[in-house]
Amino acid sequence: MNGNISIKDISKQAGVSIATVSRVINKNGRYSKETEKRVMDIIRKNNYVPNLVAKGLRTQKMKNVGIIVPDITNEFFMKLVYEIEKNFFSKGYETFLCNTDEDEETERKRVRMMAMQNVCSLVYVSGGMSNIEHMIKDLPTVFIDRIPDETKGNYCMISSDNIQGGFLATRELMECGCENILLLTSRKKISAYSERFEGYVKALVQGGREADAIHVVYLDQVNYRTAYETMSRLLDAEDFIYDGIFATSDWLALGCYNALTEHGYSIPEEVKLVGYDDISITQFNAVPITTVHQQIDIMGKTVVEQLLRILGGESALQEVVKVPVYLNVRESTRGRKMPKKYE
Amino acid sequence: MNGNISIKDISKQAGVSIATVSRVINKNGRYSKETEKRVMDIIRKNNYVPNLVAKGLRTQKMKNVGIIVPDITNEFFMKLVYEIEKNFFSKGYETFLCNTDEDEETERKRVRMMAMQNVCSLVYVSGGMSNIEHMIKDLPTVFIDRIPDETKGNYCMISSDNIQGGFLATRELMECGCENILLLTSRKKISAYSERFEGYVKALVQGGREADAIHVVYLDQVNYRTAYETMSRLLDAEDFIYDGIFATSDWLALGCYNALTEHGYSIPEEVKLVGYDDISITQFNAVPITTVHQQIDIMGKTVVEQLLRILGGESALQEVVKVPVYLNVRESTRGRKMPKKYE
DNA sequence: GTCCTCTCAGATATGGATTACTGTTTATTA
DNA sequence: TAATAAACAGTAATCCATATCTGAGAGGAC
Numbered sequence: 155m156n157g158n159i160s161i162k163d164i165s166k167q168a169g170v171s172i173a174t175v176s177r178v179i180n181k182n183g184r185y186s187k188e189t190e191k192r193v194m195d196i197i198r199k200n201n202y203v204p205n206l207v208a209k210g211l212r213t214q215k216m217k218n219v220g221i222i223v224p225d226i227t228n229e230f231f232m233k234l235v236y237e238i239e240k241n242f243f244s245k246g247y248e249t250f251l252c253n254t255d256e257d258e259e260t261e262r263k264r265v266r267m268m269a270m271q272n273v274c275s276l277v278y279v280s281g282g283m284s285n286i287e288h289m290i291k292d293l294p295t296v297f298i299d300r301i302p303d304e305t306k307g308n309y310c311m312i313s314s315d316n317i318q319g320g321f322l323a324t325r326e327l328m329e330c331g332c333e334n335i336l337l338l339t340s341r342k343k344i345s346a347y348s349e350r351f352e353g354y355v356k357a358l359v360q361g362g363r364e365a366d367a368i369h370v371v372y373l374d375q376v377n378y379r380t381a382y383e384t385m386s387r388l389l390d391a392e393d394f395i396y397d398g399i400f401a402t403s404d405w406l407a408l409g410c411y412n413a414l415t416e417h418g419y420s421i422p423e424e425v426k427l428v429g430y431d432d433i434s435i436t437q438f439n440a441v442p443i444t445t446v447h448q449q450i451d452i453m454g455k456t457v458v459e460q461l462l463r464i465l466g467g468e469s470a471l472q473e474v475v476k477v478p479v480y481l482n483v484r485e486s487t488r489g490r491k492m493p494k495k496y497e
Numbered sequence: 498m499n500g501n502i503s504i505k506d507i508s509k510q511a512g513v514s515i516a517t518v519s520r521v522i523n524k525n526g527r528y529s530k531e532t533e534k535r536v537m538d539i540i541r542k543n544n545y546v547p548n549l550v551a552k553g554l555r556t557q558k559m560k561n562v563g564i565i566v567p568d569i570t571n572e573f574f575m576k577l578v579y580e581i582e583k584n585f586f587s588k589g590y591e592t593f594l595c596n597t598d599e600d601e602e603t604e605r606k607r608v609r610m611m612a613m614q615n616v617c618s619l620v621y622v623s624g625g626m627s628n629i630e631h632m633i634k635d636l637p638t639v640f641i642d643r644i645p646d647e648t649k650g651n652y653c654m655i656s657s658d659n660i661q662g663g664f665l666a667t668r669e670l671m672e673c674g675c676e677n678i679l680l681l682t683s684r685k686k687i688s689a690y691s692e693r694f695e696g697y698v699k700a701l702v703q704g705g706r707e708a709d710a711i712h713v714v715y716l717d718q719v720n721y722r723t724a725y726e727t728m729s730r731l732l733d734a735e736d737f738i739y740d741g742i743f744a745t746s747d748w749l750a751l752g753c754y755n756a757l758t759e760h761g762y763s764i765p766e767e768v769k770l771v772g773y774d775d776i777s778i779t780q781f782n783a784v785p786i787t788t789v790h791q792q793i794d795i796m797g798k799t800v801v802e803q804l805l806r807i808l809g810g811e812s813a814l815q816e817v818v819k820v821p822v823y824l825n826v827r828e829s830t831r832g833r834k835m836p837k838k839y840e
Numbered sequence: 841g842t843c844c845t846c847t848c849a850g851a852t853a854t855g856g857a858t859t860a861c862t863g864t865t866t867a868t869t870a
Numbered sequence: 871t872a873a874t875a876a877a878c879a880g881t882a883a884t885c886c887a888t889a890t891c892t893g894a895g896a897g898g899a900c
Binding site: 160161162172173175176177179180182204205206207208209210211212213 | 855856857858859
Binding site: 503504505515516518519520522523525547548549550551552553554555556 | 885887888
């Protein structure tokens with residue numbers, strides 16, 4: 155196909171059967187030292203690379219994993235993918251990465267394509283809400299930051315502790331003395347976001363705030379532009395009452411930051427800001443942004459551990475594996491700190 | 498393998514031969530309307546997905562392309578990959594993305610793996626210098642920003658106009674009145690970097706500068722940390738004479754920026770700065786950074802065009818396809834502009 | 841009724857690799 | 871020396887899907 159030599163060509167050149175070549179390649183014994191040398195020499199001379207696809211077809215087990223992410227240009231996702239790949243490689247697995255571009259139709263297509271490519275399992279990084287469960291059936295799958303609609307099947311769920319993250323972010327704002335804290339989040343029903351919302355409410359409640367302290371703006375798209383435009387509209391209206399904003403992703407926080415500064419608000423003096431994910435841009439921003447750090451190294455390790463457990467025949471854990479988060483406090487929440495009574 | 502139903506199972510259930518099922522799937526004719534309906538119903542009911550791997554094995558042509566990048570967490574590379582994938586998808590090709598992590602050994606492993614996975618061609622985004630040509634032999638390959646060591650073979654080379662980029666960046670600094678312009682670049686012998694160097698020299702020469710106007714610092718690694726540490730060391734020394742810096746990647750520019758500001762230098766008042774790539778962080782920086790914009794949309798489109806030409810049987814272009822660049826002027830080069838005598 | 845042309849569909853070889861089974865040497869033991 | 875074990879290597883079935891070749895049956899023309 156790509157001009158590659160096959161085991162058959164090698165066997166002809168070496169004057170042995172293809173079975174013998176196969177045995178030599180797989181070091182299965184049943185051949186003499188001379189045969190081995192002769193075959194190996196020819197393999198090296200011809201630069202033979204085994205066809206994994208044919209091997210997988212025959213052995214019915216491939217060591218390759220499909221990884222699906224909603225946005226490959228998002229640093230957070232890619233750092234997570236990097237960690238996941240690193241762990242898989244160390245166990246002798248190959249990975250295939252693909253992008254759904256935050257689009258449900260594309261998502262379905264990509265999942266289908268992965269199934270067709272005969273991957274032995276899937277890793278699903280925080281996608282949308284399209285029903286893909288019926289497509290993957292018995293395909294062992296790890297969902298990250300996303301709880302599947304049907305929980306029967308070989309699914310495993312790993313999530314950073316989003317409730318705790320939302321809680322830490324909101325408590326930080328309260329400790330800085332913020333009276334009116336706005337939550338900026340996604341309209342999509344993705345567990346990661348609804349849990350961050352839950353943590354936000356939890357912190358408000360523990361801080362003794364009433365129900366009317368809850369202020370939420372939902373965004374159709376989780377990206378810089380949408381956040382920037384939405385905040386700008388909000389700031390153009392006359393009654394901007396917020397002195398603290400918790401954005402459920404760093405790009406949203408950045409959109410807020412620029413909308414706010416362009417409207418003459420200073421951060422952190424007038425408005426304090428907390429993001430989520432801890433992508434590198436938050437520390438390089440004019441005013442470095444306080445953000446919830448997700449421990450992607452631990453997440454990556456956990457993903458591979460869990461998937462290997464399932465592939466090893468054990469049944470998937472039913473509960474979600476939670477990975478702790480912590481707050482990286484930076485300039486955007488500098489200022490008066492309240493006593494830690496909210497803990 | 499992954500619990501998937503095969504064409505054989507379908508044929509049994511439908512009471513027809515596997516050949517008929519195959520014909521129905523591929524709409525090759527030679528079957529009746531009733532047969533078609535019966536087969537299609539069973540296919541749908543069982544959620545059958547064809548095994549592309551087996552199909553590829555048989556037909557000897559797969560429509561899948563391997564894409565190799567040195568760093569998946571780098572926004573520039575991933576935006577380029579995004580464009581490349583978009584164009585391939587629209588032509589019915591699948592893509593596999595993998596990461597070499599800037600490591601030669603990993604690079605070799607990944608290329609080998611791609612060959613084993615039976616990809617029909619490769620796209621090689623700006624990698625290191627390891628000799629991989631012998632591994633890909635007849636595999637049609639597009640190199641981006643990297644000129645292969647051996648140019649025989651089905652290789653195609655696409656590059657943004659790095660000489661022009663280096664020229665524009667340096668001329669901008671000269672027009673701002675910079676006297677001593679430092680070039681911060683990679684020690685690696687990668688064509689992209691050496692061409693930017695060439696453009697830098699060209700601008701200096703056209704501006705009437707002497708040979709001693711050339712000041713270069715070479716970095717072992719092209720990343721934020723290395724740039725930051727190297728610049729810090731340079732600034733700690735007593736004789737920092739530079740009033741203009743051209744960094745051959747935005748992350749390097751950012752490292753410079755932070756080292757400079759932490760040492761009390763103000764940008765652009767005392768030192769002017771130009772980066773390369775136009776990643777989003779440059780516009781969100783405290784002082785937005787002037788940078789050379791690479792037209793990744795055009796590059797992505799060109800990659801696919803050229804690869805399809807080769808796959809269509811035409812021979813690869815021998816010369817490098819150059820994609821124009823332009824300068825995005827921002828705050829970091831604000832200040833006195835000289836007349837455009839250097840044009 | 842015979843011949844021919846269609847239409848529809850089965851049997852089978854194929855692609856690259858693995859593996860159970862079988863068979864041929866050579867070495868070992870009674 | 872004959873029986874037996876051990877070492878080595880070939881034959882062929884198999885994985886899933888495709889494609890060529892073959893063949894059965896219907897319908898039309900003479």
